[in-house]
Amino acid sequence: MSSPTNFNYHSDRMLIGAVLIGDIIIAILTFLLFCRHMPGIYHDDAIRQTITVSIMLYFACTYRNGVVLHRRRASTHLIVMRVMSNMFKFTILSVLLFTIGDFWHMEPSRYALCMLTMTVLISIYRVLVRRIVVAWRRKPNHVHNVVIVGSSENAAELYKEVMETATLGYNVNGYFDDERNPLFPEKATYLGKPEDVLEYLKKHPEVHEVYCCLPSKRSAEILPIIHYCMQNFLHFFSMPNVRNYVHHRMHFTMFGNVACMSLYNEPLSRVENRFIKRAFDIIVSLIFLCTLFPFILLLVGIVTKITMPGPIFFRQKRTGLDGKDFYCLKFRSMKVNKDADTVQATLNDPRKTKWGNIMRKTNLDEMPQFINVLLGQMSIVGPRPHMVKQTNDYSKIIDYYMVRHLIKPGITGWSQVTGFRGETKEIYQMEGRVRGDIWYMEHWTVWLDIYIMYKTVANVVQGDKNAY
Template structure:
């Protein structure tokens, strides 16, 4: 595909996907509308099929245009496509359901509408993943390729080469690299093309080059500027690759403050206002629903058994470190005898301070349920890094690099580390290091879909029981 057609191709795929999604949304409700006839669900429909279908298709179209399509991107993975679909369906449920309910078209709180939304989620996900597979197959066979030239052979460009070529379905073909002399450390399958001064001549002879990545240092400005000028005037996309690997090994992210570019050490999705509002809204709704329903009978049962089995208060509160290292009182059902080491010593497998009833609560995570009060107060979130005792934070922050990064977000009742094997006692330093790596991964990859998955895994683990829960 010619360079001038690239944007048109992306727009065409975007329009095609959204149009097909919208048709799926309309077609599904057409089926649900007719399935509801002559059933109890028919009473939930107060408007004609055309009115409801047209409203839903228009709402979905607006939501899809807002969230966009990413499956045609060259380095996109299935979970990213599914996350985008889930986000889109959530917006659609709120907008479409709200309009249907307020307009008196149908009962948006009915099981019929819920089943319809689940069907939309499944069908749109299957459609987009199927289309993604077709695009990958097309690129793997040599279609829609993008040809790349590298200028400079520093560490960043060597890693970039691996990223560009590691998945053939991404559709990149690296033609070679330029540098002031051949680099023996560069992959042999990537040919040396000459010195940077020869780049423009090469580009003139090879008009099929789409992208040029340059990692030459700024001291070579007089060599770089002619390359930029040629690329800008001949439809070659020029990208500057900062060479920071001589002092920093982790991934970095580009940002803009006004007209000034800068690099950050990690992505921080929860720093965005929209994501903060979404997460906090979910925390409030989820915790309120739980505290006003299931928590009440659980509290009664726990109170009775605790009073029978061990003297002392029902609740246990402990100071822990939260958002921005702010201290707060974390609430739990008391699972141990009253003791002086509660704020200093972590619970162990055969801890003599625990009672049989306390052990049951810990195995099933019942002891953690009062933390929904912390969530409602705003000290915690449903999902996030687990809050640690003040003593642990003081000790581990000195022993583990990047330990304090976990305090950039609110702590959670459950978290990614807890559902991936790092729950419970940290017998060795490597156990806590693994937990911190998981916490940082969660912060960098947060999504609403990820939170829902972690909640599901937490419930599943509680039902089956966890060997590390003690």
């Protein structure tokens, strides 16, 4: 029996490598096409040097999680968004490198068109490869047969995932356990007890993989199965059962030779992603503060002084990154009052003025927070920072509430554009906001930030009933 090709996204490095090589070929051909009819004379050596450096830079931008088409539920949208994210990082870094290193490069307009063309062609290429992979996996002779040993909640969840996702190309022959387990559906085949595994594998050479959920205290039963798999070209997977105490998706990681399970997958835990997000924040906030903000400040300042006494700006202590407090800046939309730092604004709050209502509905009151962004206390997109009192109260009654502080707070956020903006009268509203914040933290991309910014503006134009 020959060893099967494993298309599980954790180990399918050959497919990822092939996809990246295809990307590079498309990129080189596109680059040469745009160079062909350029005015002036350019040395071939200079062009070759630029291409070589570009290839290295592209690999640096895509070698980690740059390819997703092999994953079990990689939609066309996800594939294209990942290509756009890769190309955005590549374009920014290549422009910086070519400028600083004085490499030969195209003029900005031509280079921008070249990058856009590459993005479209690579997206089409990857979508086509995805369809080929799915078709390949669905062929009967390419299906991977697996058996499950043990029947914990993890095992039942694995069975469900495998059997309900045809694009995986897997089939579960059945499961072994001390007795039939009601966690599995009736159609799942009960193959016997764990001591029957070796005999079954000897009689069924069509099995490719074994997933073991037995606890470590039963190592005397597990080791013979591992040894048999190693000697007979079978892939053995150990599945730690953490669902009996953590009902949350876990993420696998390695520290040297030590395997670890983490609760959250955080794209912003990587240095390169934090650099990209911070650079984006600085560029956008500087452009805004140097162009539109002076006019907004002048308008707000004049109207505020006419309509209500007191300062133009309002500083409120809020909880930021890693639970540290900072002073969040806003244009004052309420009369000066003693409850400003403890009581949340409500729909018909008597503390608000008519001008304050207008600012809140149009988000004008949030504009000074671009200063917080420039200072590094906030990001343009992220979980909305809460008053310190809210943090102290909700952290005691809502599970995972403090997780939202693992990234910088934002002027706007995913929860705010998906219906969880404004007053939180009931606990479920704050729980929904926290779930949205954690989802954003685990799915961050530059393009998601841009989409949230677009949705924020669109909601202002259309009118947000929760804006008060």
